[in-house]
Amino acid sequence: MRMLHTMLRVEDLEASLHFYTQLMGMRLLRQSENQEYEYTLAFVGYGEESNSTVLELTYNWGDNTYDKGNAYGHIAIEVDDIYAFCDRLKSNGADVYREPGPVKGGSTVIAFVRDPDGYAIELIQAK
Known part of the structure; x- marks a missing residue:
């Protein structure tokens, strides 16, 4: 599977x-x-x-407005250079709402961006 x-x-x-x-x-x-x-x-x-x-x-098609509810979390995507990637996203108008930095209580560097529909995407720095 x-x-x-x-x-x-x-x-x-x-x-x-x-x-x-x-x-x-x-x-x-x-x-x-x-x-x-x-x-x-x-x-x-x-x-x-x-x-x-x-x-x-x-x-x-037609009525396509959605209530995202409170159960959805996020999609996670690994990136090679999180700082440069977030800078590029922001310069193209994307909503990077959590700037790159270590996750609370850890050392993994993460950031969060929203897609055009408001879905959260976690960006994780490749190790």
Whole structure:
């Protein structure tokens, strides 16, 4: 068994694709539309679906405003240079709401950024 993907409902597919591909460095792996049920799926990731876990961005046509609730935590992504990466994100308008620094009570360097829909992403400095 292996984990295949995590699905996020998005309000603006183009903004989400820009964030995940242009700012986060993922690739658009595939995209499809379902005319009958009025939704678009876009799969993004750092590697192929055959051997990597990816994100499924689901855009429902029409009413697509969501309450994120209080159960969602975050997605975690390892980065090579967290300080430079966060600077690039901020210079492109991304919401880095927790600047890079050691995690409380530890030495791992982390930061947090929000995607266009407000989903939290933890960035973790590669060891």
